[in-house]
Amino acid sequence: MHELPAIVVSGLSVAYGDTEVVHGVDFSIGWGEICGYLGPNGAGKSTTLRAMVGVQPVRFGEIRISGCCPFTEAVAARQQFGFVPDTGGLFSLLTPSEHLAFVADLHELPREVAASRIEQAVGRFGISDFLNRRVDSLSTGQRQRVALACGLLHEPRVWILDEPMSGLDIDGVMTLRSLLREHADRGGTVLYSSHLLDVVERLCDRTLILAAGRVVADAPVADLLSLASDRRLETICHELTRPELGTDRSPSF
Amino acid sequence: MNSPAPNSARTAVPRSEAAGDRFWARLGVQSRSFRALVFNYLLIDLRAQTYAQATNSKPGDAIPPLYWVVSQFLALSLLLCAVLTARVPAEFLAATHLLVTAVMVFSAVLVEFHEALFSVEDFRVLGHRPVTDRTWAFARLTNLGVYIGLVTLSLTIFPTIVGASQPDAAWSWGVLYPVASLSVAMVATAVALLVARTAGTPLEGLRRIASWVQIIGILVLFYGGQLMLRKGSGELEMLASRPPTWFGVLPTTWLGGGVARGASTHVIIAALFALVLSAMVVLRLAASWRGVAHVVTIPRRVEYAPLRIAHSLSESLRLGLIGDRTSRTLAALTSRVFARDGDLRTRVYATLALPVAGAVLGVLTDQYAAPGTGTLGQQVPSFAVPMLFAVAVVQGLIPLLSSRDHAAAWRLHATWGPEARRGVVSYLLFRVYLPIWGLHALLVAGLWGDALAAVEYAFVGWGMVLVTAHLAARRLLSAPILCRSPRLGSGAVVHPVTLLISSMVATAIGALWSAVSLMPGGGWLLGVTLFVGGHIVARMR
Numbered sequence: 122m123h124e125l126p127a128i129v130v131s132g133l134s135v136a137y138g139d140t141e142v143v144h145g146v147d148f149s150i151g152w153g154e155i156c157g158y159l160g161p162n163g164a165g166k167s168t169t170l171r172a173m174v175g176v177q178p179v180r181f182g183e184i185r186i187s188g189c190c191p192f193t194e195a196v197a198a199r200q201q202f203g204f205v206p207d208t209g210g211l212f213s214l215l216t217p218s219e220h221l222a223f224v225a226d227l228h229e230l231p232r233e234v235a236a237s238r239i240e241q242a243v244g245r246f247g248i249s250d251f252l253n254r255r256v257d258s259l260s261t262g263q264r265q266r267v268a269l270a271c272g273l274l275h276e277p278r279v280w281i282l283d284e285p286m287s288g289l290d291i292d293g294v295m296t297l298r299s300l301l302r303e304h305a306d307r308g309g310t311v312l313y314s315s316h317l318l319d320v321v322e323r324l325c326d327r328t329l330i331l332a333a334g335r336v337v338a339d340a341p342v343a344d345l346l347s348l349a350s351d352r353r354l355e356t357i358c359h360e361l362t363r364p365e366l367g368t369d370r371s372p373s374f
Numbered sequence: 375m376n377s378p379a380p381n382s383a384r385t386a387v388p389r390s391e392a393a394g395d396r397f398w399a400r401l402g403v404q405s406r407s408f409r410a411l412v413f414n415y416l417l418i419d420l421r422a423q424t425y426a427q428a429t430n431s432k433p434g435d436a437i438p439p440l441y442w443v444v445s446q447f448l449a450l451s452l453l454l455c456a457v458l459t460a461r462v463p464a465e466f467l468a469a470t471h472l473l474v475t476a477v478m479v480f481s482a483v484l485v486e487f488h489e490a491l492f493s494v495e496d497f498r499v500l501g502h503r504p505v506t507d508r509t510w511a512f513a514r515l516t517n518l519g520v521y522i523g524l525v526t527l528s529l530t531i532f533p534t535i536v537g538a539s540q541p542d543a544a545w546s547w548g549v550l551y552p553v554a555s556l557s558v559a560m561v562a563t564a565v566a567l568l569v570a571r572t573a574g575t576p577l578e579g580l581r582r583i584a585s586w587v588q589i590i591g592i593l594v595l596f597y598g599g600q601l602m603l604r605k606g607s608g609e610l611e612m613l614a615s616r617p618p619t620w621f622g623v624l625p626t627t628w629l630g631g632g633v634a635r636g637a638s639t640h641v642i643i644a645a646l647f648a649l650v651l652s653a654m655v656v657l658r659l660a661a662s663w664r665g666v667a668h669v670v671t672i673p674r675r676v677e678y679a680p681l682r683i684a685h686s687l688s689e690s691l692r693l694g695l696i697g698d699r700t701s702r703t704l705a706a707l708t709s710r711v712f713a714r715d716g717d718l719r720t721r722v723y724a725t726l727a728l729p730v731a732g733a734v735l736g737v738l739t740d741q742y743a744a745p746g747t748g749t750l751g752q753q754v755p756s757f758a759v760p761m762l763f764a765v766a767v768v769q770g771l772i773p774l775l776s777s778r779d780h781a782a783a784w785r786l787h788a789t790w791g792p793e794a795r796r797g798v799v800s801y802l803l804f805r806v807y808l809p810i811w812g813l814h815a816l817l818v819a820g821l822w823g824d825a826l827a828a829v830e831y832a833f834v835g836w837g838m839v840l841v842t843a844h845l846a847a848r849r850l851l852s853a854p855i856l857c858r859s860p861r862l863g864s865g866a867v868v869h870p871v872t873l874l875i876s877s878m879v880a881t882a883i884g885a886l887w888s889a890v891s892l893m894p895g896g897g898w899l900l901g902v903t904l905f906v907g908g909h910i911v912a913r914m915r
Contacts, residue, residue, distance in 0.1 A: 176501035199504035210499045214421040215414060226410030227503045255421075 125188045126151050127279050127310035128173070133182035135165070135172050141180065143169055143334040150312055150327070152278075155305045157321035157342070158314040159354075160331035161362050166314040167207050169331070170283050173312075174204045186279055200228065205272035207283040207314075209264050213257040217248050217267040220256070221274060228275035242270040245296070261288035269297065280304060282313035286320065298324055318354045322346070328354070332362040402508040411505070411513035416520065443482060443521075447528040450474070450595055455536040462614035464543035468551060469621070469630030471533040475526065475555050476562045476626055477591055482525055483518070483566035484584035491518060491570060501664075511660035518563070526559040537633075544636025554633050554641050558626060560648035564655040571659060582716050589724055597731040704797030708774065709805065718773050722806060725769040729762035733814065737821065744818075744827040745834075745891035757888055759814075760835030761880040764842040767807050768876040771843065771850050774798060796912050799847045803840070811836060830897045837904025838883045844911040846876045 128150040135143040143165040150156050160166050171177035173184050175191030175198065184191055189198035204210075211220060221242060225235035243249050246266040251259055256267065265288045273280065280301070286294050294317075301311050301324060315321055321328060321342070328345055330338035338345060338361055342354070349356040398405040454474060458467045483491075491514055500510065530552050538548045569580065621627055625644075632640025712719060736742035736755025743753050811832065819828035849872045883904065890896030 174502040176497070196504045196506055199502060202502075204502040206498060206502075208498055210502075212414070212418055212495060212499055214418045219414065219417070223410055223414050224503070227407050227500075227505055229404070229406050 125185065127154070127187060128312060129183070129185040130169070130173065131183045133169065133172060133184065134180040135168050135177060136180045141334070143172070145182070146331070146334070146336055148329055148336060148339055150310055152310055153305050153308045154327055155301055155311040155325045156313075157325035157328045158312055158331065159316075159318070159321065159328060159358055160314075164331045164362065165334040166331055167283050170204070170281055170312075170314060171206070174202065174281060175199065176206075200275070201277055202279040202281050203272045203275065203277035205268050205280075205282045205285050207287070209256075209268045211256045211264060211268055211271070214255055216253050216255055217243075217259075217270070218252045220267060220271050224271045224274050230275060238274055238276070242274055245300070246270040247293070247296070262290055262293060265289055266293060278309050280309065280311045280313070282311070284314055284316070286315060286317055294320065318358060322354045330358060330361050337361045401512070402506060403512050404506060404509045407503075407505050407509050408513050408516075411500075411510065412516050415513060415517040419517070419521075444524055444528045446592070447478060447525055448532070450478070450592060451529050451532045454595060455532045457610070458614075459536050459540065461610055464537060464540040464547070464634035465627075465631045466614040466617065467533070467537055467540060467543075467630075468547075468554070468633040469624070469627040471529075471537075471551075472554060472558050472626035472630050472633075473621075473624060474591075474595070475529045476558045477587065478529060479522060479525060479559045479562040480566045481584040481588040481591070483522070483563050484570065484581050485588060491515075491567070507663040508660045511656075511663035514663075515656055515659065522559055522563050526556055529559075530555040540634075543634055546636045546638065547633060550633045550636065550638060550641045553645055554629050557641070557644040557648035558629065560652045561644075564648075564651045567655050567659060571655075582720060585720055589727060593727050593731055597735055698793050700793035701797030701800060704794045705801040705805075708798050708801040711774075712801070712806070721773040722770045722802070725766040726763075726810065729759050729766050732762050733759045742818075742821065744822050744824060745831060745887065745897060747827075753888070756831070757884045760831075760838050761877075761884045763807075763811065763814075763835065764839045764880040764883075765873065765877050767803065767839055767843045768846040768850075768873060770802055770806065771799070771847055774802065792913060795847055796844075799843055799912070803843055807839070808836070811839070830901070834887055834897050834901040834904065837901045837908060838880060838887070840908030841883065841904050841911060842876050842880050844908050845879060846872050848911070848914070849875070 126149040128148075130146055130148050133143055133146040134141055146165075146169055158166055158170070168177055172179045173186065173191065175195055179192075186198050187201035189201060191198040215223070218239075221239045222235070225239065230238065243252060246269055248263070248266050248270060251263055256264060259267070265285070269282075269285060272282070285297060289297065298320065301313070305311055305326070325342050327341050328338065329336060338357070345357050346352045346354060349360075395405040398408060451471065451474070454471060458470060462470075496514075533555070534548060534551050537543055537551055540547070544550070617627075629640055629644050631637075632644075712722075732755055733742065736759065741753075742755045742759075745753060745756055747753070815828050815832035818831060819825045822828055883900075887897070887900055890900050
């Protein structure tokens with residue numbers, strides 16, 4: 122149905138001031154894929170994701186999400202994806218209920234559709250107990266549930282999630298895992314960064330590993346696992362992202 | 375592979391909203407997003423975010439910034455009216471009020487309502503939402519416009535009523551003055567926005583300057599106004615009849631003259647200029663909103679030199695801090711926090727406003743005499759100033775309860791005790807307040823022409839400060855400093871009660887000082903007693 126991949130990132134370079142932190146990253150993700158985005162702290166994962174959603178200015182490169190550029194076709198592109206930033210992306214003085222209504226308005230959902238989706242999201246992410254409490258009084262896990270509900274309320278086709286499972290309890294992680302799988306089964310695309318490698322191992326179709334601002338691996342999970350003697354993703358990740366390998370890296374896979 | 379159905383509902387708008395929507399669409403604004411943004415921005419602002427952040431108090435405990443600023447400006451314009459009405463010509467009255475409006479609105483835009491323009495939180499939450507830059511910009515500027523409207527109203531209402539009753543004011547004052555005031559406020563806002571737009575990241579420094587302009591301006595008006603009312607010797611009338619040259623060339627003076635004489639042309643020109651300038655600034659900002667917001671809100675990478683803790687006696691003396699290792703460490707930590715956190719510095723130094731104003735008023739009214747000399751009335755400021763200074767130091771302790779560097783707080787929980795508390799208080803006393811008190815002593819020595827009396831005065835006054843500050847610190851600094859937001863719970867009244875007790879202690883010492891100042895050597899004896907008392911209180915567990 123779609124000729125273009127869901128996500129195309131080509132030659133992406135991002136800098137903070139004079140310091141370039143992401144160097145010529147290339148990858149594309151097809152429809153129906155769940156792609157884990159891995160790498161050590163400071164590798165440039167969040168920066169890349171923020172650049173992809175048009176929040177972080179880029180130095181060079183091209184980004185297409187569902188065929189749209191998040192910078193030149195900002196509104197169209199932002200309707201295509203749902204983004205959950207690592208910082209939560211919530212106003213601390215609004216309640217979850219106010220946030221959901223706010224997001225529905227920003228995405229211009231019809232009132233009746235918005236009402237039913239909000240109800241659905243409240244149930245799905247288990248936020249009914251604290252729906253009318255201000256965000257600054259919620260725990261980290263509760264905030265993460267609200268952030269996920271807000272990020273996905275408009276039912277986008279492409280989900281871009283920055284450490285979506287951080288702070289979630291077991292129940293929350295299980296719910297999110299099943300949601301990700303259901304979304305991919307319906308043909309949607311998920312790109313999510315995580316440090317929970319066992320979840321990535323079981324859930325993802327494919328893994329991108331970033332180290333020092335460069336992609337050092339881009340392969341199906343099964344292929345990566347076959348390279349490790351103990352068939353564990355953390356062994357592979359550790360090997361590929363060791364600091365002693367330096368910054369002059371090229372993709373190994 | 376099949377993709378899920380595209381999000382089909384970017385939906386039809388209700389008919390009642392269609393006309394308005396078409397208007398916004400022509401401006402490139404998404405009407406529904408615009409309404410949602412404006413509504414939620416106002417909701418957030420009314421929940422006291424800015425004031426709570428600025429003061430590190432809990433939002434629930436704080437007065438929302440809007441109410442605070444509006445009531446402050448209402449009081450200010452009322453005082454100005456009380457001072458000027460029936461004493462100066464209507465032209466001078468209008469020009470002064472318009473000038474105050476311009477300065478206060480300009481600084482308010484940069485200081486209080488900065489977050490209504492460029493908020494880091496805003497960018498993180500909304501940066502990836504399908505909102506056009508123009509929609510975002512118009513919503514933020516509307517949000518700002520509401521505040522400016524209310525602030526302008528608070529600065530305009532009294533001069534409009536009072537000025538209309540001036541015998542030499544034109545009959546049209548009641549109409550022309552509000553229009554002129556609104557025009558001045560619009561121009562001041564537009565200029566402040568341009569400054570914010572041009573300044574980019576150094577805006578923090580500008581905000582600090584603007585906040586000082588505001589503090590000093592309010593002090594000058596409050597205390598200068600009181601002084602004018604008390605002196606009543608015709609100086610104000612003289613000033614109004616022969617204003618300084620710089621005052622004469624100000625656009626507000628030209629406009630004020632127009633208002634007073636009923637020259638509507640002046641007001642129409644000003645209103646048109648304000649409209650054109652505002653529209654230009656709004657469109658210019660809207661065209662590059664995301665870029666500006668990003669530049670202004672982008673976090674800067676800052677690196678600090680290692681923390682300096684005095685290890686030897688000479689180093690301690692050089693840093694001005696002596697004590698055991700824990701107190702020296704905490705003093706060094708407080709010094710670092712103080713150096714990094716400009717808001718904290720502003721809040722601490724602002725506590726000096728009252729004693730400084732007291733001293734200036736005392737000098738200007740010839741009532742600042744050495745203790746034990748002159749009449750009791752002449753000695754009132756000389757006892758009041760140290761008392762006010764002591765309470766100011768206690769007020770200066772309150773901002774130290776929390777800081778931006780709250781992440782370090784956990785380190786202090788393990789070591790917190792009297793030594794740590796002493797370190798914090800010592801830094802504030804000896805590195806922040808003592809130099810100012812010393813400067814004050816030098817000025818007093820010059821004023822009185824008696825160095826020994828000034829030294830005795832400074833010595834006893836500092837003893838009062840030591841006792842009061844250490845007593846207050848025992849109550850205030852019972853928990854480590856540097857918490858993000860002090861969780862006071864049922865102890866939310868700690869600050870006012872501590873301030874009240876501190877004021878009572880300072881008053882009691884002041885009364886005792888007044889009594890012993892007539893005895894030979896009484897002041898020196900009291901000073902030594904206070905120093906020993908302060909030392910004991912500081913070391914009590």
